[in-house]
Structure formats: structure tokens, C-alpha cells
Amino acid sequence: MDKTLLHTINSPADLKELSLDKLLQLTQELRNFIINAVATKEGHLGASLGVAELTIALHHVFDTPNDLLVWDVGHQAYGHKILTGRRDVFDTNRILGGISGFPKMEESIYDAFGTGHSSTAISAVLGMAMASRLKGNLNKQHIAVVGDASIASGMAFEALNHAGVSNTNLLVILNDNAIGIDPSVGALKNYFTKVSLDGAPDSDNIFEALNFKYTGPVDGHNLAEIISTLKSLKSIEGPKLLHLITKKGKGLKQAEENQVKYHAPGKFNAITGELHPKSETKLPPKFQDVFGLTLVELANKNKDIIGITPAMPTGSSLKYMMEAFPERAFDVGIAEQHAVTLAAGMATQGLAVFCNIYSTFLQRAYDQVIHDVCLQKLPVIFCIDRAGVVGEDGATHHGIFDIAFLRCIPNIIILAPRNEEELRNMLFTAQLALDTPLAIRYPRGRGRELNWEKPFKKIPFYEGELLKQGSKIAILSVGTMAYQVGDAIKLLDTESQNLIAHYDIRVIKPLDNKALLAIFQKFNTIITIEDGIKAGGFGSSLLEFASEYHLKNEITILGFSDIFPQQGSIDELYEIAGLSPIKISEVILEKLV
Numbered sequence: 230m231d232k233t234l235l236h237t238i239n240s241p242a243d244l245k246e247l248s249l250d251k252l253l254q255l256t257q258e259l260r261n262f263i264i265n266a267v268a269t270k271e272g273h274l275g276a277s278l279g280v281a282e283l284t285i286a287l288h289h290v291f292d293t294p295n296d297l298l299v300w301d302v303g304h305q306a307y308g309h310k311i312l313t314g315r316r317d318v319f320d321t322n323r324i325l326g327g328i329s330g331f332p333k334m335e336e337s338i339y340d341a342f343g344t345g346h347s348s349t350a351i352s353a354v355l356g357m358a359m360a361s362r363l364k365g366n367l368n369k370q371h372i373a374v375v376g377d378a379s380i381a382s383g384m385a386f387e388a389l390n391h392a393g394v395s396n397t398n399l400l401v402i403l404n405d406n407a408i409g410i411d412p413s414v415g416a417l418k419n420y421f422t423k424v425s426l427d428g429a430p431d432s433d434n435i436f437e438a439l440n441f442k443y444t445g446p447v448d449g450h451n452l453a454e455i456i457s458t459l460k461s462l463k464s465i466e467g468p469k470l471l472h473l474i475t476k477k478g479k480g481l482k483q484a485e486e487n488q489v490k491y492h493a494p495g496k497f498n499a500i501t502g503e504l505h506p507k508s509e510t511k512l513p514p515k516f517q518d519v520f521g522l523t524l525v526e527l528a529n530k531n532k533d534i535i536g537i538t539p540a541m542p543t544g545s546s547l548k549y550m551m552e553a554f555p556e557r558a559f560d561v562g563i564a565e566q567h568a569v570t571l572a573a574g575m576a577t578q579g580l581a582v583f584c585n586i587y588s589t590f591l592q593r594a595y596d597q598v599i600h601d602v603c604l605q606k607l608p609v610i611f612c613i614d615r616a617g618v619v620g621e622d623g624a625t626h627h628g629i630f631d632i633a634f635l636r637c638i639p640n641i642i643i644l645a646p647r648n649e650e651e652l653r654n655m656l657f658t659a660q661l662a663l664d665t666p667l668a669i670r671y672p673r674g675r676g677r678e679l680n681w682e683k684p685f686k687k688i689p690f691y692e693g694e695l696l697k698q699g700s701k702i703a704i705l706s707v708g709t710m711a712y713q714v715g716d717a718i719k720l721l722d723t724e725s726q727n728l729i730a731h732y733d734i735r736v737i738k739p740l741d742n743k744a745l746l747a748i749f750q751k752f753n754t755i756i757t758i759e760d761g762i763k764a765g766g767f768g769s770s771l772l773e774f775a776s777e778y779h780l781k782n783e784i785t786i787l788g789f790s791d792i793f794p795q796q797g798s799i800d801e802l803y804e805i806a807g808l809s810p811i812k813i814s815e816v817i818l819e820k821l822v
Contacts, residue, residue, distance in 0.1 A: 297369070348383075524547070537568050569602060617672045720814040729817060760788070
């Protein structure tokens with residue numbers, strides 16, 4: 230098989246002398262490479278297809294990595310990775326021991342900044358540009374490619390506001406494709422909708438008002454025009470913004486027509502673009518769907534229920550409520566801080582507000598959780614999706630810190646359902662005149678319960694549940710880690726199984742002191758298991774409890790160590806962390822000796 234042009238490109242230096250015809254050929258080959266890679270290995274698709282021309286133009290015009298290039302959001306950067314020396318290892322993208330699905334500084338000198346979360350690039354690049362100016366390097370270029378609706382985040386505007394008075398050599402490229410993971414929302418989106426390649430509306434340009442030299446709109450799929458424009462912008466001093474209009478999924482018909490589904494479509498036929506048919510076997514529901522469908526059921530009877538999500542209606546399944554009650558369910562865009570304080574404001578007026586945010590993104594609204602919700606003891610119900618490790622998206626997306634960072638805040642209750650039915654009943658109980666903030670954390674993916682849509686049952690928010698009797702060792706598991714423990718116990722012989730008691734600690738905070746004292750009195754050896762960081766997590770709270778009551782029991786804490794877990798399947802990451810059934814069973818056997 231003849232080598233393609235793409236297979237001769239080992240670094241951006243190989244792009245410099247290529248003719249426009251060759252660059253156009255390379256663009257098509259790059260798109261085909263991404264399509265074929267994602268079709269078999271999975272990953273993010275639409276965003277990188279949409280910036281194929283821009284990716285090639287940037288590395289053709291600028292002197293990367295000496296010129297600094299940051300991709301925001303990071304899942305736009307597959308083409309960038311392929312052109313910067315990672316083509317031959319791209320089949321390891323997002324797998325254990327392979328390359329990351331996002332830019333990562335330790336992975337390549339071409340990744341100037343790690344960007345797994347959105348809306349950080351302008352701040353980071355501005356910092357780099359200011360540093361260059363302080364060092365007297367006035368010719369160095371600093372580029373932030375902002376796409377997939379991340380321009381609408383408050384952090385992006387904070388950076389634009391500062392950059393406009395900085396007099397730095399900064400270029401912001403707005404990849405305007407009208408969609409993040411779901412369609413963009415908000416007034417800024419409405420402004421961009423009016424912008425076409427024929428020009429902008431007759432109103433003040435928001436970027437010029439912030440003192441940026443504005444260029445555009447430019448066709449983001451016209452390679453010659455992009456190259457010409459970038460060359461011109463290199464010689465212009467001060468903060469600049471290039472407005473490109475692109476189509477997410479460009480080059481694959483299905484990805485262009487169904488941009489939400491093909492954002493990260495799973496495996497598909499690279500030739501036809503059709504998704505692989507799903508198994509007809511009935512599976513337990515995803516936890517996100519239990520949340521979404523249950524909320525609609527509750528909202529039918531409780532007119533005060535409100536749903537809020539920052540840009541993730543499909544991922545969180547709030548889309549079901551948005552379809553059923555569009556006036557009571559809100560996608561606020563990539564704005565986690567705003568989502569939390571908006572929820573707080575609604576809660577002051579007696580509404581039952583369910584604020585659904587991925588664990589890794591709730592980190593971005595930590596001050597609002599403390600200051601606007603918990604300090605004022607407002608009964609916002611945080612539904613924390615993707616708690617625990619999430620798999621192939623890796624370190625930037627794992628939700629392993631929420632127990633630790635929430636547990637230290639006064640006034641908040643923290644719950645973790647072990648299965649779908651328990652999540653359903655927690656949601657039901659939460660909307661019954663709650664008088665304090667509440668967090669319900671649940672994982673990515675499916676549980677194991679098929680028959681979960683049972684009549685609602687109010688559950689106590691101050692006690693766990695004994696799942697299995699035993700006589701020697703007590704295992705206290707958090708949430709769905711009960712599955713791991715149950716499987717681990719089954720690996721033991723019958724005599725050993727009889728020695729193990731298993732408790733579902735569904736209430737992480739406040740601790741059920743009375744029940745815990747009884748457990749500590751009955752069992753000398755106690756093992757805690759959680760899908761979160763050990764430092765400051767549930768196990769730590771048990772050590773604090775033991776210290777407070779002067780208890781001398783042996784306590785072993787299983788969870789994630791003081792590292793950032795990398796990408797890999799959830800089962801692989803559990804194995805590495807010692808949270809797989811086999812690893813848990815080994816710990817149990819050690820304690821039985």
C-alpha cells in the first residue's frame with residue numbers, strides 16, 4: 230500500500246514548504262485518518278473534523294512549538310496530535326498507557342497547556358504572552374483556539390477583559406460552530422447566529438468593544454483564506470481575534486447532520502458513517518437516565534421542581550425534562566458557577582432545584598457551593614453525575630474529589646446510592662420539603678438493576694443499610710462500590726464469607742454515629758471502600774470518628790491514592806487502585822489471617 234502524504238508528516242516542519250494543493254490533499258487525509266481511528270477505537274469525533282483546515286493552517290503558518298498554541302476545548306486537538314509526532318501511536322489514544330484524548334504538557338512539547346476542561350485557554354495564553362513580553366521576546370506568537378461554545382464561559386470573558394488592555398501578542402481564534410456537546414445557548418449564541426460569512430449584524434462588535442482587533446467572519450473550511458489571514462495577523466501587534474465559521478463533523482455526512490450523537494459516537498462504520506447496531510439484550514439503565522426519567526416523573530406531580538445543567542442536557546439526561554417541561558428545565562451553557570448560584574436564587578423562592586453537574590465540573594463552582602448555597606443553607610439538590618473514575622477521558626474528567634471537597638463544608642448532606650432504585654428514592658425524598666443543601670453522587674454508566682421503576686419510597690438521610698451479616702470483619706462501602714465488595718466476597722470460600730459483614734454507607738455526611746458505634750463495638754477490623762480519593766474522603770471521616778470517640782479498631786481505607794489516575798477502562802483503573810473484586814478479596818484474606 231502506497232504511503233499517503235500524511236504518513237510523510239512527522240512534525241509541523243514538514244508542512245512548511247507544501248503547496249496549497251498538497252495542503253488540501255493533506256486536509257482530506259487527516260480527516261480520513263481521524264474518522265478511521267475513532268470508528269474503531271472510539272473517542273471524540275465531530276470537533277476535530279471541524280478544525281482540520283485550521284489545524285493544518287496553524288502549523289503551516291506558525292513556528293510551533295516555539296510559537297505557543299493552546300486548544301480549548303481539548304477534544305478539538307486530534308488533528309494537532311496526529312501532525313505533531315503522534316500519528317503512529319494514535320491507535321493508543323485514550324487507552325491505558327497510551328496517549329491522552331486531550332492536550333497534555335508532559336506528553337508533547339507541542340501541547341503548550343493541558344486543556345481537558347473548557348474556557349481556560351485565553352487565560353493561559355495571556356499568561357504566556359505576558360511572560361514573553363516581560364522577557365523581551367516580542368516576536369513570539371501566542372494562539373488560543375476557542376471552540377465548541379467555550380467562549381460563552383465566564384472565565385473566557387474574564388480573560389478577554391484583561392487581555393484587551395494588556396498590549397500582548399495574543400491571537401484568539403474563535404471556532405464558531407454553534408455547538409458544544411449540545412447546541413449552544415444564550416444571548417452570545419444568538420449574536421453569533423446572526424453572523425454569516427456575508428458579514429456581522431449592524432451592532433457593536435463585542436470583541437472590538439473589549440479592545441481586540443477583530444477579523445472575520447472567515448470560512449473555516451477555506452484553507453487558502455485561513456492561511457492568508459493568519460499570515461496577515463502575525464504582523465499585527467496587540468490582542469487580536471479571528472472569527473472562523475466552521476461545521477462540526479465536517480467531512481462525514483452523519484457527523485454533520487447529527488452533531489450531538491457524533492460528538493463522541495462510539496464505534497461506527499468508517500466508510501458509511503453508520504453507528505454499529507446496539508445489542509437487543511435488555512440492559513440496566515444508565516444512572517444518568519434514572520435521574521432524567523425520574524425527575525420527569527416527579528415534576529409531573531410537583532410543579533416546584535426545576536432542573537438546571539451547565540451545557541450537558543444530553544450527558545446528564547436533563548434533556549427528558551427539557552422536552553417535557555421546557556419552562557422548568559434550563560441549560561445555562563458552559564457556566565458552572567452561574568448554574569450553582571442561579572439554583573441558589575431559585576431556592577430562596579421555595580423551588581425544589583435539581584442542579585445536575587458532572588463531578589469534575591462541579592470543581593469549577595466550588596466557591597459558589599460554599600458561599601452561595603451552603604453558607605446560606607439553601608436547599609439546592611446537587612445531582613453529581615460521573616462520580617468516581619470515568620474511564621478513557623482520563624485525569625481531567627475523573628470525579629474522584631467530590632467526597633473530599635464537599636465533606637468539609639457545613640450544612641450539606643452527601644448521599645451515594647448503591648443502585649438505580651436507591652437513586653430513584655433519593656431523588657423522590659429530596660423534593661419532600663428539604664431544608665438544607667443535598668448532594669447525590671452517582672457514577673458514569675450502568676448499574677445492575679433491571680427492575681428499578683418501583684413505587685417511590687421515602688428513605689432516611691441519616692442511616693445506611695446492612696447488606697450482609699458477618700462475625701469478624703465489617704466492610705463499609707460507598708455507593709456502587711457495593712457491587713465490587715459483593716463480587717469480592719463471592720470469591721472467598723464459604724467459611725470466609727461467613728466472617729464478613731457488609732454495610733452500605735449511603736449517607737456519607739452526616740455520619741450515623743449511633744450505627745457506627747455499634748459496628749465498632751462488634752468488629753475490631755473495619756475496611757472502608759470508596760470510589761474517591763482517600764485523602765479527606767469517607768474513610769478519613771471514619772478515622773476522625775474513631776479519634777473523637779477514642780476507638781482503637783483497625784481501619785483499612787481503600788480508595789484512590791494521592792495521584793491523578795490516567796486514562797483506561799474503569800475496570801483497569803479499579804485494578805490499579807486496588808478496587809477490583811480480586812484486589813479487595815486479597816485485602817480481606819490478609820485481614821482474616
